[in-house]
Amino acid sequence: xxxxxxxxxxxxxxxxxxxxxxxxxxxxxxxxxxxxxxxxxxxxxxxxxxxxxxxxxxxxxxxxxxxxxxxxxxxxxxxxxxxxxxxxxxxxxxxxxxxxxxxxxxxxxxxxxxxxxxxxxxxxxxxxxxxxxxxxxxxxxxxxxxxxxxxxxxxxxxxxxxxxxxxxxxxxxxxxxxxxxxxxxxxxxxxxxxxxxxxxxxxxxxxxxxxxxxxxxxxxxxxxxxxxxxxxxxxxxxxxxxxxxxxxxxxxxxxxxxx
Ligand code: PLP
Numbered sequence: 421x422x423x424x425x426x427x428x429x430x431x432x433x434x435x436x437x438x439x440x441x442x443x444x445x446x447x448x449x450x451x452x453x454x455x456x457x458x459x460x461x462x463x464x465x466x467x468x469x470x471x472x473x474x475x476x477x478x479x480x481x482x483x484x485x486x487x488x489x490x491x492x493x494x495x496x497x498x499x500x501x502x503x504x505x506x507x508x509x510x511x512x513x514x515x516x517x518x519x520x521x522x523x524x525x526x527x528x529x530x531x532x533x534x535x536x537x538x539x540x541x542x543x544x545x546x547x548x549x550x551x552x553x554x555x556x557x558x559x560x561x562x563x564x565x566x567x568x569x570x571x572x573x574x575x576x577x578x579x580x581x582x583x584x585x586x587x588x589x590x591x592x593x594x595x596x597x598x599x600x601x602x603x604x605x606x607x608x609x610x611x612x613x614x615x616x617x618x619x620x621x622x623x624x625x626x627x628x629x630x631x632x633x634x635x636x637x638x639x640x641x642x643x644x645x646x647x648x649x650x651x652x653x654x655x656x657x658x659x660x661x662x663x664x665x666x667x668x669x670x671x672x673x674x675x676x677x678x679x
Contacts, residue, residue, distance in 0.1 A: 421449065423452070423642070424492060426445070426454050426638075428455075429458035429470075429500065431460055433462050437497060437628065438456065441495060441497065444632045445636075445638075447657075450639040452635075453488055453489075455478065457472065462528070462530070465530050472501050475507050491518055494520045494521070495634050495635050496508070496523065498534045502539035502541075505543050506546060509546035510546075520550055520551040521638040522553070523633075524560050526559075526563055544564060549586070549587030556583075556592075558593065562579070565583065571595055571604075577614070584610075592607045596629060602618050602619060609647070615648055617652055624662075624666070632657060632661060633657070636650070640653055
């Protein structure tokens with residue numbers, strides 16, 4: 421089976437970032453090849469410190485990762501700054517036929533910026549056009565399109581149109597931060613169609629759900645699964661993780677999440 425390169429930051433709380441990516445892919449039977457962009461010291465409530473790795477170290481990891489084995493997909497999460505965005509975009513622009521899933525990580529749920537403000541433009545201009553799908557939450561969709569935050573169908577459609585104009589064919593806008601009894605994620609695809617993935621909203625919040633969803637999608641794409649099915653499976657995995665956490669109250673047993 422083809423490997424999945426996961427590019428992103430570490431999270432010392434174990435909730436989000438690369439450890440979540442690796443666990444998610446392991447539960448799908450896929451091997452994750454990690455490229456660390458930043459080390460973060462954080463708890464569930466606070467990001468204490470961020471160290472973005474030197475560009476030459478990120479570059480060396482990515483080049484080794486690309487040589488490791490057959491790469492079936494690439495998932496991108498936290499990037500930290502514009503230099504890292506440009507460097508990764510430069511390397512990935514030479515790749516052909518490897519789907520890239522871009523989780524545009526901007527701000528942690530505890531409120532700290534994980535991508536510098538001035539790096540947003542680089543992300544939009546350099547990485548979006550290389551990606552097969554981008555997976556913003558409602559806030560990220562608003563920030564990256566410059567449109568007001570909202571979860572109404574008309575707003576999401578306009579945001580998706582804007583994303584597609586920036587060069588990414590498929591846009592999955594995640595509705596987890598909305599309110600209501602159900603969570604609706606909407607995939608706007610390359611043909612201008614859209615499909616809604618609806619799940620019952622579960623109590624509480626959980627770290628790293630965006631990482632989990634994007635990694636699950638990348639893992640599926642690496643196996644040749646169609647994007648719509650990959651998104652559906654990803655959303656179900658997140659739902660199962662919530663349910664398991666509620667049952668165990670001691671974290672997520674991702675090994676039990678395989679489809
Ligand atoms: N920390 C790292 C290293 C991440 O990659 C991410 C998300 O991708 C986060 C934190 C944000 O996760 P959360 O929204 O659960 O705080």
